[in-house]
Amino acid sequence: MTTTTSATPAPSAPTNKLGFTKQDYVGSKSTLCAGCGHDSITAQIINAAFESSLEGYRVTKYSGIGCSSKTPAYFINQGWGFNSVHGRMPSIATGASLANRTLINIGVSGDGDSMSIGMGQFVHAVRRNIPMIYIIEDNGVYGLTKGQFSATADKGSHLKSGAVNDFPSIDPCTLAIELGCGFVARSFSGNPKQLNAILKAAFAYQGTVVLDVISPCVTFNNHDASTRSYKHVKDHDFPLHDLGFIQYSEVEEVDIPAGETEIVTFPDGSKVSIKAIHEGYEPTDRFGAMKAIHESMAKGEFLTGLLYINPTQPPLPEVLNLVDEPLATLGEDLLKPSPAELDKIMQALM
Amino acid sequence: MTAALAAPSPVGGAKTRINDFSIQVATVNGSGSQTANTVLLRAIFQMGVFVSGKNLFPSNIAGLPTWFTIRASAKGYVARKASNEMLILMNPETAKEDIAKADPGALVIYDEPLQLDKLRSDLAYTPVPFQKLVTASCPEPKLHKLVKNMIYVGVAARLLGIDMEEVKKAIAKQLKGKAKAIELNQTACVAGYDWAMENLEDQDHIKVVRDNKTQGLIIIDGNEACALGALFAGVTVVGWYPITPASSLVETFIEYAEEYRKDPKTGKSTVAIVQMEDELASAGVVLSAGWAGARSMTSTAGPGVSLMSEFIGLGYYVEAPGVFFNVARTGPSTGLPTRTQQSDVELCAKCSHGDTLHVNLYPGNMEECFQFAYDAFDLAERFQTPIFVVTDLDLGMQNWSSKPFAYPSKPYDRGKVLNQQQLAEVKDWGRYKDVDGDGIPYRTLPGTPGGKGAYLTRGSGHNAYAQYSEKPEDYLEVMDRLKRKYETAKSHVPGPVFRNQGSDKGVLAFGSSDPAVIEAQDILAEGGLKTDYLRLRALPFTAEVDAFVKEKKVVYVVEQNRDGQMANLFRETYPEHATKFKSVLHYDGHAIDAKSVVDQITAFEQK
Numbered sequence A: 001m002t003t004t005t006s007a008t009p010a011p012s013a014p015t016n017k018l019g020f021t022k023q024d025y026v027g028s029k030s031t032l033c034a035g036c037g038h039d040s041i042t043a044q045i046i047n048a049a050f051e052s053s054l055e056g057y058r059v060t061k062y063s064g065i066g067c068s069s070k071t072p073a074y075f076i077n078q079g080w081g082f083n084s085v086h087g088r089m090p091s092i093a094t095g096a097s098l099a100n101r102t103l104i105n106i107g108v109s110g111d112g113d114s115m116s117i118g119m120g121q122f123v124h125a126v127r128r129n130i131p132m133i134y135i136i137e138d139n140g141v142y143g144l145t146k147g148q149f150s151a152t153a154d155k156g157s158h159l160k161s162g163a164v165n166d167f168p169s170i171d172p173c174t175l176a177i178e179l180g181c182g183f184v185a186r187s188f189s190g191n192p193k194q195l196n197a198i199l200k201a202a203f204a205y206q207g208t209v210v211l212d213v214i215s216p217c218v219t220f221n222n223h224d225a226s227t228r229s230y231k232h233v234k235d236h237d238f239p240l241h242d243l244g245f246i247q248y249s250e251v252e253e254v255d256i257p258a259g260e261t262e263i264v265t266f267p268d269g270s271k272v273s274i275k276a277i278h279e280g281y282e283p284t285d286r287f288g289a290m291k292a293i294h295e296s297m298a299k300g301e302f303l304t305g306l307l308y309i310n311p312t313q314p315p316l317p318e319v320l321n322l323v324d325e326p327l328a329t330l331g332e333d334l335l336k337p338s339p340a341e342l343d344k345i346m347q348a349l350m
Numbered sequence B: 001m002t003a004a005l006a007a008p009s010p011v012g013g014a015k016t017r018i019n020d021f022s023i024q025v026a027t028v029n030g031s032g033s034q035t036a037n038t039v040l041l042r043a044i045f046q047m048g049v050f051v052s053g054k055n056l057f058p059s060n061i062a063g064l065p066t067w068f069t070i071r072a073s074a075k076g077y078v079a080r081k082a083s084n085e086m087l088i089l090m091n092p093e094t095a096k097e098d099i100a101k102a103d104p105g106a107l108v109i110y111d112e113p114l115q116l117d118k119l120r121s122d123l124a125y126t127p128v129p130f131q132k133l134v135t136a137s138c139p140e141p142k143l144h145k146l147v148k149n150m151i152y153v154g155v156a157a158r159l160l161g162i163d164m165e166e167v168k169k170a171i172a173k174q175l176k177g178k179a180k181a182i183e184l185n186q187t188a189c190v191a192g193y194d195w196a197m198e199n200l201e202d203q204d205h206i207k208v209v210r211d212n213k214t215q216g217l218i219i220i221d222g223n224e225a226c227a228l229g230a231l232f233a234g235v236t237v238v239g240w241y242p243i244t245p246a247s248s249l250v251e252t253f254i255e256y257a258e259e260y261r262k263d264p265k266t267g268k269s270t271v272a273i274v275q276m277e278d279e280l281a282s283a284g285v286v287l288s289a290g291w292a293g294a295r296s297m298t299s300t301a302g303p304g305v306s307l308m309s310e311f312i313g314l315g316y317y318v319e320a321p322g323v324f325f326n327v328a329r330t331g332p333s334t335g336l337p338t339r340t341q342q343s344d345v346e347l348c349a350k351c352s353h354g355d356t357l358h359v360n361l362y363p364g365n366m367e368e369c370f371q372f373a374y375d376a377f378d379l380a381e382r383f384q385t386p387i388f389v390v391t392d393l394d395l396g397m398q399n400w401s402s403k404p405f406a407y408p409s410k411p412y413d414r415g416k417v418l419n420q421q422q423l424a425e426v427k428d429w430g431r432y433k434d435v436d437g438d439g440i441p442y443r444t445l446p447g448t449p450g451g452k453g454a455y456l457t458r459g460s461g462h463n464a465y466a467q468y469s470e471k472p473e474d475y476l477e478v479m480d481r482l483k484r485k486y487e488t489a490k491s492h493v494p495g496p497v498f499r500n501q502g503s504d505k506g507v508l509a510f511g512s513s514d515p516a517v518i519e520a521q522d523i524l525a526e527g528g529l530k531t532d533y534l535r536l537r538a539l540p541f542t543a544e545v546d547a548f549v550k551e552k553k554v555v556y557v558v559e560q561n562r563d564g565q566m567a568n569l570f571r572e573t574y575p576e577h578a579t580k581f582k583s584v585l586h587y588d589g590h591a592i593d594a595k596s597v598v599d600q601i602t603a604f605e606q607k
């Protein structure tokens, strides 16, 4: 597949700072079911990448297996992608992000891919703070294998077949906060504006972003007895705040409204403005955030927005004190010790 | 006290075995005996005598029996020898059993209170008052347990005729720079030596006599040799998970990387090493780092390879490079994790589901551990595929003497990678297109600017342009090309090494079996049976291997597993010669010895 995308806009199409049109951020045609929430997420990734003027060739996309994991083929064809094996997306992202620390890493996974078979890798990738946006397209079921329960399904919820889920659900967001993740958000595929703002902030963030997007599966989990149907989520979606994202290059120009708006500044100078809707929610307070999420879950609500933010933690390449240039392209001169050094090593073994 | 040394024993009066004997030391693990044993081994080595050591240790941190055998051989035979001329028995738990198994005439040094001398009359006993000696020589009671072992080194040195200066040097070498420990251990060792001088008669059963065979040689284990190979090969990403006997490969690498893999300008690291949560994640890191252009590796053993196998199939099918060291141990499952075996042959040859064939390298000595580790990174990038370097506990964790390693001056082969300029010139690039007819396509690396060359790697069906496809013809194109690629590898992997005596009977072995086979070949020849020996060094089988199989009337395939796994690969590859392959097996967890090989081949010949 040769991609010949270049910064040559169609006459009327708006361009971003790099001169690219939105068309330059699209991928191949989706083969998912019409109306699948996953496609709405793909659309917002394209929008946010375009608006954030990402360099497409630096974007690298990773996924496991599932309907959700197919979606890296549907956005940013300018970037490379690695659709790997079920539940192992995080390790793929880890290796590539270490091999080349200049990549912009987007991981797409499903609730099955991440919260069951891939739980171990999810947990450890978050712990290591690898530089990536980790999107869980969360529909409460295994779409690709035709609608079995996943571990995020709410206890007591029903499958189309009538089967009831007897087990408590796992919440990726509280888990991520517990693991020390510095950027935890939840959104809804039916709320493009919020998802867009979160994604743009996520692109500017250095470490692991955990973004759980409730994304209804129209084929297997969109019935009345489901807690992950469009209707149910719309009725129970509880946005925490109006989010704004201001890229570092625009910081000077943008007027940041005073008052109730809280500003979080990233190491690169970008800013997130958070105008609270939910009274008393403090996204920089780790324990407060946990408490609020648990309370809302108990009420059957989905709190959405930026649940927790702490942009100061160093990402893995920094923790490992890696050289600034990509390890992948370091030359033999820097990598191979000299004959004299081999001799010294041999002498010590004599 | 005077011991009954050199008293006529059943072998008394026989010719003195000069530089040709085995010593077995029985201790408790965690007691510091490893240091003492290595010192004894080193001291013999410094006397210029070929020597090899095998540590037979339990899967336990402290308190279980451990045996260490040291073999000196003027002829340079370094395989394990099943019979021992000297026993040093320090473990009360096993002493009686050790005595029962002893070879007639053996010299037995033991801790006096054990009172072993009444058990058998055909052994020569030397009781040593260890506690008394240790109390006198070491002021700190806390350290008595550790230092006690040094006393037997001193006693053995005196009986064997090892120069005490060499022993002292060996202690200093072993305890690198720790002045206090060096002094303490040297003092204890001298105490043992002096006591033996005063109280024991000399013996002429076995002796070390100064020679010049080891001058300029190094002592190293295979894991360190592989780590050095990887260091010089410029590995840049390491994902691993601890497992015996593979851990020390990465752990040694980490030590070397501290010194040799820092950018001199910034002090920053030129290698990323991450201890992952398991082997699945390690495999993911290796393959994705390789995919993104790094030189990547992991080190594991059989259970880890089993866990990695889904990923390795992916790596094969999507053509992602990576080096996988398998330091094999005794399986299945946990098996005998601290014992050696070559039982992952078939696992590594075809690791994963579906049709998969992997390039495997089998180093047979320390120089090859270094060189093949180095070459594996070239092969991984040249062939864009997972490469296995298969060693085992015997190679990986035992001490071997070796010539110092030659500098690997061959420049890195980074394989067929198109950069921005090349991509701009290429008209119709397809990730999986066979442009050169060798089955190897051209790849691109994520992050290459210029707007060309991006593609999506996927484990699902794909065509030559990396597009999703379920078409039978696309599937066949990829799978048949992968087979072609494997064929191409035949001219890139190391060919076999021959040791021919001019015979139509073949012996075939690989890896750590080499020393035992060499010795067995000599013994068989002395008895009138000449053989031609082929030491296999890689999969796929090269043209020289084809010729050998065709030419020989019979091929004895020597390997350290129950099922004759390598022989199976041969029968499968050469069905028309299937009846030629006879399995010579050794799989009890101990390293193979020459006698086992001789006995089995002799039995086949007498049929």
Ligand SMILES: Cc1ncc(C[n+]2csc(CCOP(=O)(O)OP(=O)(O)O)c2C)c(N)n1
Residues within 6 Å of the ligand: A065, A066, A067, A068, A069, A086, A109, A110, A111, A112, A113, A114, A137, A139, A141, A142, A143, A144, A145, A150
């Ligand atoms: C090792 C392995 N086991 C099972 C499967 C089958 N499988 C494919 S996708 C999937 C579940 C996907 O669920 P999820 O991640 O929630 O994705 P969705 O389709 O719902 O987006 C399973 C079990 C597989 N591909 N690999």
Ligand code: SF4
Residues within 6 Å of the ligand: A032, A033, A035, A036, A037, A038, A067, A068, A139, A143, A144, A216, A217, A218, A219, A220
């Ligand atoms: S099965 Fe469900 S998750 Fe999969 S594509 Fe269809 S709607 Fe989406």
Ligand SMILES: [Mg+2]
Residues within 6 Å of the ligand: A066, A110, A111, A112, A137, A138, A139, A140, A141, A142, A143, A150
């Ligand atoms: Mg799902």
